[in-house]
Amino acid sequence: TQLLEQSPQFLSIQEGENLTVYCNSSSVFSSLQWYRQEPGEGPVLLVTVVTGGEVKKLKRLTFQFGDARKDSSLHITAAQPGDTGLYLCAGGGSGNTPLVFGKGTRLSVIA
Amino acid sequence: SAVISQKPSRDICQRGTSLTIQCQVDSQVTMMFWYRQQPGQSLTLIATANQGSEATYESGFVIDKFPISRPNLTFSTLTVSNMSPEDSSIYLCSTYREETQYFGPGTRLLVL
Numbered sequence: 001t002q003l004l005e006q007s008p009q010f011l012s013i014q015e016g017e018n019l020t021v022y023c024n025s026s027s028v029f030s031s032l033q034w035y036r037q038e039p040g041e042g043p044v045l046l047v048t049v050v051t052g053g054e055v056k057k058l059k060r061l062t063f064q065f066g067d068a069r070k071d072s073s074l075h076i077t078a079a080q081p082g083d084t085g086l087y088l089c090a091g092g093g094s095g096n097t098p099l100v101f102g103k104g105t106r107l108s109v110i111a
Numbered sequence: 112s113a114v115i116s117q118k119p120s121r122d123i124c125q126r127g128t129s130l131t132i133q134c135q136v137d138s139q140v141t142m143m144f145w146y147r148q149q150p151g152q153s154l155t156l157i158a159t160a161n162q163g164s165e166a167t168y169e170s171g172f173v174i175d176k177f178p179i180s181r182p183n184l185t186f187s188t189l190t191v192s193n194m195s196p197e198d199s200s201i202y203l204c205s206t207y208r209e210e211t212q213y214f215g216p217g218t219r220l221l222v223l
Contacts, residue, residue, distance in 0.1 A: 101154045106151070
């Protein structure tokens, strides 16, 4: 079974600060996904990284896939209260194979 | 994107009873997945439901406790049977479209 370790599990920061969330595994993944989940909603896909060393940017969010395709990071610049939510990394899914999720990072950005 | 709806959105149930959760997708899909998300936790896969065959359950989940139906390519149900307070969770259905996995809004269940 492929396992994904996410850290930190909880993060509370002030508006304007930067933060990084890590997702690590001992297994190689063909791709990793980052989802964000808000209360009362299902997870929503933010990005998929597929190439080792790949970096993708989504406004203030920067996603990186490790060269060996075993780890990924999410960096948020100048966090805002609207970034508050549960961030989940996931992998191992393809077509008809469901994703396996990390434990998630619960982010709270305080104004 | 895939549009997935779930009913009910939330419920409060008494222990020992059963609840059936419905999941509707806006187009035909091969696989549907059911996940459980316990309070403050991440998502754990319960089972995979393929139309026309028995659902495949993950370790720790059994058909008697979580029977699943998949009568057609757009619909599935998950029943939580003989509920106990430990079953209090969010239950999410999910499917793939164009290599991306989408999720329903979830059913928030509280068992008293």
